């Protein structure tokens with residue numbers, strides 16, 4: 095947590111989309127890092143269903159997918175009695191603030207968002223307006239709680255920068271230090287977990303190949319098969335980290351190993367320098383099964399009790415709303431809407 099001086103109470107917020115199939119990247123890059131933060135700071139963890147519907151979601155599946163994210167939070171160690179676990183659309187203040195922020199953000203800023211360009215591809219004219227203004231809603235998620243710290247994977251960094259630009263312009267336009275400048279917390283160790291089939295691409299839910307990712311719901315057998323099939327180089331693991339830079343698949347597997355083991359990358363690399371990939375893969379499979387296995391088992395247990403999970407989300411939404419409604423009132427006051 096940075097020591098940037100701020101007059102604002104330190105508060106943590108992050109979000110995960112209920113688009114199904116949470117994977118190792120979501121866990122190592124984000125969810126795992128939420129857990130220690132809740133020990134020290136008031137923390138809110140949001141199931142961002144409004145972000146999910148920026149691309150088509152089957153209405154019949156959405157509740158189940160929301161429960162899956164809530165289950166992943168709890169199974170990973172987020173304590174619902176300590177942190178606020180809630181659902182984005184249950185707190186309408188997010189969308190109300192989002193509209194105000196849409197009027198602060200500039201088209202040029204959004205036009206620069208690389209994630210939009212990647213997702214829209216050649217289809218720019220046909221994707222939803224929501225997909226384009228998605229980062230503004232994300233800024234609203236953070237600012238409706240005046241959150242100061244946002245733990246995310248590296249792919250969200252540009253969105254956080256946009257949120258900061260929105261804060262600077264809002265505070266300047268209304269001549270107040272109204273919103274805090276939110277700080278991203280991006281842990282270097284697992285900032286970007288890459289695909290197991292092509293380590294130039296990030297591990298992602300939308301990759302068509304199941305073998306590109308380890309899902310949090312994978313059985314031990316599936317983990318074993320996927321690691322066996324993970325792309326590697328013909329040469330053994332090199333003798334130095336500099337040489338490893340040109341071997342993205344090898345680097346990715348050692349990154350995953352070090353993040354699961356909570357040890358420095360250099361230490362993990364040292365164990366496998368000049369060894370064959372088969373040795374690394376055997377150990378990595380074991381480490382993954384030890385890490386993901388208990389989370390998967392707990393998630394399965396929780397998912398079978400939908401009533402419990404929906405209760406947690408409803409209770410969290412009440413608490414979140416308590417904070418959000420105050421901030422929205424203040425926003426309406428300073429902008430003259432009240």
Ligand code: TYM
Pocket residue numbers: 107108109110111112119120121122123124125142145231232233235236244245246247248249250284285286287288296297298
């Ligand atoms: P989402 O749902 O795509 O991903 C959830 C979290 O997982 C991280 N992540 C990764 N980290 C490392 N390696 C990967 N391969 C990888 N893939 C995903 C993401 O960085 C993210 O932290 N826009 C956000 C959700 C959001 C949000 C927010 C986050 C909405 N509002 C407010 C923070 C604050 C998203 O789509 O995450």
